[in-house]
Amino acid sequence: MNHSIIDAHIHFDLYCEEERAIILRDMEKYKIKAFISVSQHLSSAKANLKLSQEDHRIRPAFGFHPEQALPTEIDLAELQLFLDKYHSHMAAVGEVGLPYYLRKKEPSIPIEPYIELLEQFIQQAAALNKPIVLHAINEDAPIVCTLLEKYSITKAHFHWFKGDQKTMEQMTSNGYFVSITPDVLYEQKTQQLVKQYPLSHMMVETDGPWPFEGPFKKKMTHPQMIHHAIEKIAFIKKMKAQEVYDRLYENTKQFYFN
Template structure:
């Protein structure tokens, strides 16, 4: 049976019924890393991991929202510290690119918060799952290099060649979503990124276009995504699937 790892999904955003349907009669062996947006999200992901052993939860604060209060962030970090044994990674954390496009958002507080999570990832010896695209990637690389972080995962990455070259030099990982099937920007990016530093993801329940339009986002969509990557890399599908699985398994310490 084929083995898939969804390296970045928001499982907590699905209903219990949707999750049961998702996992019912899967035609492949699945593991997944479910990232969190805040403490409530982290708690639900932890609870789901206790129901489904193949669900690996990451805990953090998603940057595309208002900054938390000092009390809220202290509560989250204290809670994370209590659940280190169940935490696959620190994440999803990063910088607010899309929120900032509306104007009026100052980056300073977000950079400080991200650096705190980076320091915790190093202290706890955990991988870090990052929300960082375009120009923000250079700022995040500065922080990762400052703290000598090695296991960094830039999910659904989009950026210029300078950022890509720097990330490759640092052995940072990226992952691609089903939009690789129809987005030239993503196809061009993965063409040059080393296969041994890549993972597949869905970022569900985020909805996609192209052949996935009006379809609920499901880990099964990764088969189409990986097939597209195999064509781009001129490599057999089975070899690419195996490499991506091994990358994700090693990066996230999945049994």
């Protein structure tokens, strides 16, 4: 584990204080240079901003996670003002997207208001010239791609992408990025994504504190798990680990830090 990594997607504010201290303490040991901490809503965005001000290795993204009830007009306006005010501190707009799992649980929930909400965040990302971090699962992904194309968004990051071959080809053609989680060690669909998607448009993430199975079962999700994911990516791609480490690190730097 002598190679530098960046966790491209983590919910750092959702860890308890003790867990956050462990991760920050371990960063130098595991060569974790930085991570992108995405937000759930306004209070989450404020928490991530504060954390980033306390430690420069934390890069915050501000947004509204779609797997929850829609914000009120007042809440949305306050969040959008927050993005405008602190855009210079913000690595990206995110996490935003469409409520796939929420609608699976409650099929009566209409998708149209969530599409309208996402479109507003896409417009704001375009206006602020910021990347956008997306939660777009299976049949929701083509809808999101169409919205991105409408506003000529090129710096789009589909975290933990799950979708069909046609959508994957559309995303590749548009130059969108995906990020791979530690489930690549045991999930065939993730392994297939790694096999097919170009390394030039790939990053790595944990989505922590989301828990994993396989060798990570009952373990706190920690950015150091990315090292295991990268070794698996190198194996799937039939490449030297050093080359994969270097490419993923540069991809993330160029996407979020330039």
